[in-house]
Amino acid sequence: MRWINRQPGPGGRLALGALPFVLLGLAYLAGSALRLAEDPNDKLLPALTSLAAAVDLMAFTPDRRTGEYLLWTDTAASLLRLGAGLGLSAVLALAVGMAAGLLPLARAALAPLVAFVSMVPPLALLPVLFILLGLGETSKIALIVIGVAPILIRDLAMTAQAIPREQIVKAETLSASTWLIGLHVVLPQVAPRLIDGLRLQLGPAFLFLIAAEAISADSGLGYRSFLVRRYLSMDIIFPYVAWITLLAVLMDLGLALIRRRLFPWAELERAR
Amino acid sequence: MTALTIDRVWKEYGDQIVLEDIRLDIAPRSFVARVGPSGCGKSTCLRMLLGQETPTRGRILLDGAPLPAEPGPDRGVVYQRYSVFPHLTVLGNVMLGPEMAANRLTGRARGPARRAIADRARALLAEMDLRLALSNTRHPLDPATGPVPAPEAAMDRIHDIPAEKPWSGIVRKGQTLIIIDSYGRQAIDTIFYNARDFGERYSNQDTMRENGVACIGGGCASSRPWGG
Numbered sequence: 001m002r003w004i005n006r007q008p009g010p011g012g013r014l015a016l017g018a019l020p021f022v023l024l025g026l027a028y029l030a031g032s033a034l035r036l037a038e039d040p041n042d043k044l045l046p047a048l049t050s051l052a053a054a055v056d057l058m059a060f061t062p063d064r065r066t067g068e069y070l071l072w073t074d075t076a077a078s079l080l081r082l083g084a085g086l087g088l089s090a091v092l093a094l095a096v097g098m099a100a101g102l103l104p105l106a107r108a109a110l111a112p113l114v115a116f117v118s119m120v121p122p123l124a125l126l127p128v129l130f131i132l133l134g135l136g137e138t139s140k141i142a143l144i145v146i147g148v149a150p151i152l153i154r155d156l157a158m159t160a161q162a163i164p165r166e167q168i169v170k171a172e173t174l175s176a177s178t179w180l181i182g183l184h185v186v187l188p189q190v191a192p193r194l195i196d197g198l199r200l201q202l203g204p205a206f207l208f209l210i211a212a213e214a215i216s217a218d219s220g221l222g223y224r225s226f227l228v229r230r231y232l233s234m235d236i237i238f239p240y241v242a243w244i245t246l247l248a249v250l251m252d253l254g255l256a257l258i259r260r261r262l263f264p265w266a267e268l269e270r271a272r
Numbered sequence: 273m274t275a276l277t278i279d280r281v282w283k284e285y286g287d288q289i290v291l292e293d294i295r296l297d298i299a300p301r302s303f304v305a306r307v308g309p310s311g312c313g314k315s316t317c318l319r320m321l322l323g324q325e326t327p328t329r330g331r332i333l334l335d336g337a338p339l340p341a342e343p344g345p346d347r348g349v350v351y352q353r354y355s356v357f358p359h360l361t362v363l364g365n366v367m368l369g370p371e372m373a374a375n376r377l378t379g380r381a382r383g384p385a386r387r388a389i390a391d392r393a394r395a396l397l398a399e400m401d402l403r404l405a406l407s408n409t410r411h412p413l414d415p416a417t418g419p420v421p422a423p424e425a426a427m428d429r430i431h432d433i434p435a436e437k438p439w440s441g442i443v444r445k446g447q448t449l450i451i452i453d454s455y456g457r458q459a460i461d462t463i464f465y466n467a468r469d470f471g472e473r474y475s476n477q478d479t480m481r482e483n484g485v486a487c488i489g490g491g492c493a494s495s496r497p498w499g500g
Binding site: 189269 | 358
């Protein structure tokens with residue numbers, strides 16, 4: 001049989017999916033063992049035992065100075081910033097994106113500005129934000145919003161515009177006002193797309209969060225990673241990276257679940 | 273009763289003339305069928321009647337007054353496809369119009385008013401043989417729902433449009449249909465019907481006349497769909 005026609009079975013699919021992870025893990029263990037055999041004090045590729053000890057220290061041992069469990073305070077601080085940034089972006093995207101998609105006058109007024117702002121590299125604005133908004137939470141949340149919102153806005157505006165004109169006209173002939181068309185025709189149809197947009201923007205949102213935390217913070221996942229970098233503490237940085245990744249994956253899955261639960265009809269449309 | 277006058281209407285897109293000097297008086301309660309190949313201007317004419325587009329020259333009068341420049345509840349439309357709302361169940365689709373009319377802020381009726389609308393919508397759907405859809409939870413795109421144009425026709429029929437022959441049969445075939453009618457009025461006024469052909473049932477003008485269909489223009493030339 002030709003290779004293009006060979007399909008993995010259910011077990012085979014799982015095994016093939018797991019294979020790269022296993023290989024990566026093995027490569028790490030081998031590299032770590034080799035380096036540690038050469039120099040027991042090597043910090044670059046710590047052994048599993050050191051990683052476990054670091055996780056225990058960060059997650060399950062109270063900090064000697066503050067009495068806090070650092071991983072959890074860091075996680076709470078970061079998730080709060082991320083949630084605020086993404087939440088604000090979502091609200092902005094719904095309001096501005098729908099207005100630009102639905103109202104030609106709003107589109108004429110907003111589209112050039114949004115297109116312009118979405119091209120500004122957000123990280124280049126970080127110094128400006130720190131100067132204007134101070135080093136506190138506001139500037140970090142603002143960075144996420146500036147990075148994420150314009151893209152969500154453009155995406156939602158395009159989604160709203162892509163709704164078949166026939167639906168809008170139909171609603172008009174059923175006596176709908178502009179407001180009711182927005183509420184009952186456009187909003188429900190762009191909402192699933194907003195969730196998809198948020199899923200795609202999780203990566204950039206984490207990037208902006210960690211960048212802002214690395215520069216100025218007193219807690220947060222990015223702050224801790226960059227703090228312990230000074231001591232080459234790979235045993236802490238690796239678990240933090242894995243934890244951040246896991247958080248992002250869980251958020252992605254959670255958003256996908258919400259989308260399926262709230263908008264089952266959107267799956268039908270996707271399948272068409 | 274609504275009389276429609278199409279008075280020397282031209283529609284041009286740049287250099288291309290789509291409709292040329294259309295003159296037509298349509299009596300109240302007419303059924304006007306326009307038959308012609310793709311691209312002969314049927315849909316353009318329909319969009320102008322809806323108010324989605326304006327004639328380049330000439331005017332369209334409804335009871336002597338110029339047609340409003342935007343679509344409104346005085347003119348209904350049943351499209352070939354697209355205009356079912358995919359996010360609403362079939363029942364929700366049929367209920368949307370009356371619900372929006374009931375509350376201009378939320379677009380949702382409450383209590384007994386809502387139940388009355390739901391009952392009427394269910395009755396309409398049952399009459400249109402969409403009992404499958406009465407589960408309330410099914411969406412129009414669900415293959416189990418049935419042909420899509422049917423709920424759409426029900427969306428318009430819920431405004432007290434009686435199920436009269438011959439159009440109730442035609443509507444289900446899934447062609448674009450425009451209904452000139454005052455909102456909520458008991459009697460339907462004028463129906464425009466666009467089709468490339470009428471299929472077997474309305475294979476020629478005689479059969480159509482027997483069924484009460486007024487046919488204007490047998491075929492249509494590329495720039496002169498009917499009238500002239």
